[in-house]
Amino acid sequence: MEIKPDIVHDATGTYCPIPITELAKVMKKAEKGQIVELLADDEGAIQDVPAWCQTTGNEYLGYKEEDGVYHFYIRKV
Template sequence: MKLDDIKPDIVHDVTGTYCPVPIAETAKQIKEMEIGQILELIADDPGVVEDIPAWCSSTGQEFLGMYEEDGEYHLFVKKVKELT
């Protein structure tokens, strides 16, 4: 799947926040979503480039990819299982 083809169900902007807020907000949003839905997280903390894929790996969610534009990172996460 190309990033241009991704249609997020929820867009969540956490710009202006830093670790651990982007991870905590991602977890909160994923818990509220249905399996199969896609979250687009917008952040300006460069730590998310490593943190979000690692979080996805540790929680069993699917990291679909990311791009950077004008100092903002757009990360895409697909919910594939319930968080415990």
């Protein structure tokens, strides 16, 4: 199944905690039900993004890796 994001945010080239702080800013602007795709190349984000979603109550839809870039998918609830 292909996930179609409403918002794509590129946080590549940044390291913890920047991808998460960037995600938090984007999620504040997103509307309920929208899907955000976060691009990051920091391996720490693999654990950080799902943990952030669990803490904030947003829905973590998963991630895929392409050429060293992680594509995380989060639905705003």
